[in-house]
Amino acid sequence: MDEFVTLVRDEIGLPITAGHLDVGFDQVPEWDSLHLLRLIAVLERETGSTLSFPDVLQAPSLGSLYRLAEGK
Numbered sequence: 001m002d003e004f005v006t007l008v009r010d011e012i013g014l015p016i017t018a019g020h021l022d023v024g025f026d027q028v029p030e031w032d033s034l035h036l037l038r039l040i041a042v043l044e045r046e047t048g049s050t051l052s053f054p055d056v057l058q059a060p061s062l063g064s065l066y067r068l069a070e071g072k
Helices: 002-012 033-047 053-058 062-069
Strands: none
Touching (some): 002 062, 033 053
8 A cells, every 4th residue: 555655746746644545535636537537547557457447436545446446
């Protein structure tokens, strides 16, 4: 998960910590829907797999997106 936090910080530019992974998106500093689209693209590039957009929209937190990308 540390790599995921670093990825979000470096690729998306959000000042998050591991403590932000399991809170709602409304509690993530500076979060908006454009960050979600950018994060999907980064995760697909990094994992080499396509994320299901309906599953992404159901994800309540960054941690959920991480687990979705990892196939867990």
